[in-house]
Amino acid sequence: MLPVGRKPVVQYVVEELNRVGMNRLLFITGPGKTSIENHFDLNLELTQTLREDGKEELLSALSFERAQVQYFYTRQRQLLGLGHAVMCAEAYVGNQPFVVALGDSIIGKNTESRIVERMTNCFRENEAAAVIAFEEVPREDVFQYGIAKPKQKGEVFEVEDLVEKPTVEEAPSNLAVAARYVLAPSIFGALKQTKPGAGGEIQLTDAIRKLLQDGSKVYGVRLGASEKRYDIGNFGSYFRAFTEFALADEKFGPELREYLKELIDADPS
Ligand code: G1P
Numbered sequence: 042m043l044p045v046g047r048k049p050v051v052q053y054v055v056e057e058l059n060r061v062g063m064n065r066l067l068f069i070t071g072p073g074k075t076s077i078e079n080h081f082d083l084n085l086e087l088t089q090t091l092r093e094d095g096k097e098e099l100l101s102a103l104s105f106e107r108a109q110v111q112y113f114y115t116r117q118r119q120l121l122g123l124g125h126a127v128m129c130a131e132a133y134v135g136n137q138p139f140v141v142a143l144g145d146s147i148i149g150k151n152t153e154s155r156i157v158e159r160m161t162n163c164f165r166e167n168e169a170a171a172v173i174a175f176e177e178v179p180r181e182d183v184f185q186y187g188i189a190k191p192k193q194k195g196e197v198f199e200v201e202d203l204v205e206k207p208t209v210e211e212a213p214s215n216l217a218v219a220a221r222y223v224l225a226p227s228i229f230g231a232l233k234q235t236k237p238g239a240g241g242e243i244q245l246t247d248a249i250r251k252l253l254q255d256g257s258k259v260y261g262v263r264l265g266a267s268e269k270r271y272d273i274g275n276f277g278s279y280f281r282a283f284t285e286f287a288l289a290d291e292k293f294g295p296e297l298r299e300y301l302k303e304l305i306d307a308d309p310s
Contacts (some may be wrong), residue, residue: 042076043273045147046286050273051077053147059110061158063140067113067133069126081112122242124232131229138164138225141245144221147271147282148174150289153205154268157221163197163260164223170257171228171249173200174221176264183207187218187246189261200259205246206239216261219270227252 042049054065055132070078087194096127113133127141140157160172168305175189190202190213224243231248238244264270271282284301288294 042080043279045271045273045279045282046137046290049080050147051144052080054142054144054246055081055110057148057154058140058142058157060153061155061161063157064109065113067115067130068144069115069117069129071117071120076144078112078114081110096235103207111221120242122240123239124235124243124248127224127245127248128229128232128243134226134229138223141222141224143220145272145274147273148219148221149268150286154264156262156264156268157223159197160221160223160262163262164225167258167260169223169260170225170252171204171222173249173259173261174264175216175261176219176270177215178217180209180212180215183212183217185217187220187244188212189214189216189303191261191304192214196263196265198261200253203246203250203259204242216263219264222249224249225252225257227257227309231255269291 042051044050045053051068053166062202070077111261115133117129119125131138138161140161142157156174160174163169164172172210173187173189178186184206187203187205188207189200191205192199204211204213205220207213226246228245231251232243232245234251235243235248238247249259270294271285272278273282287297288301290297
């Protein structure tokens with residue numbers, strides 16, 4: 042629920058998915074995250090008051106509430122990693138493909154990214170078991186990500202192997218898993234056979250690797266130039282994301298720019 046600019050991060054993710062036609066969303070949250078459910082509730086009283094007061098700008102900020110989205114919620118009762126969180130969705134998903142979007146990453150500044158649409162197309166065209174979004178990261182940062190060994194170059198490529206949080210020496214490339222996945226339901230069987238990996242957690246990357254080893258096809262789709270990934274998972278990248286979004290704000294961006302210049306000029310160290 043951390044805000045970036047005017048909205049909580051999770052709202053950007055919901056808007057991104059809704060824009061490409063995903064309208065049934067299951068949130069898998071940890072303990073104490075009831076604020077997410079409250080945020081996505083319809084607040085009819087507030088909407089009515091804003092309408093009566095002619096507060097159109099604030100009203101449009103609530104338009105996501107009226108989008109045709111059905112929200113579902115479940116809890117990951119033990120924090121055993123991303124793979125374990127995905128397993129919590131099994132009863133909900135059933136026997137159909139689904140999208141996983143990590144709630145700590147915003148893709149593109151104005152939620153205009155259609156990466157998930159390109160990924161679902163790739164999934165269908167190639168009868169893949171998994172399609173993953175990738176971004177290039179500096180070589181020295183590979184230890185923070187799942188890293189691909191691609192079979193070919195290009196925007197869309199087949200994945201030969203995947204490794205979670207490798208050392209710089211081990212990393213087969215600098216193509217990092219970028220927070221969006223399209224998965225076949227066969228992932229659940231693979232997850233059940235997956236032992237804790239990096240960080241002692243059940244890693245989704247390891248389960249996808251199992252699908253590869255069983256002969257299934259896994260594809261990668263690169264984020265486009267306008268689809269920068271904003272990582273909200275640590276303070277450094279969160280501060281950068283907030284600053285960039287705040288500077289892009291139509292109303293307050295220009296004065297923030299001046300303010301930052303003044304601050305830096307006053308203390309250039
Ligand atoms: C997770 C995944 C990793 C991926 C990253 C960013 O790591 O396990 O493969 O590269 O998200 O999407 P985490 O950030 O939870 O450590």
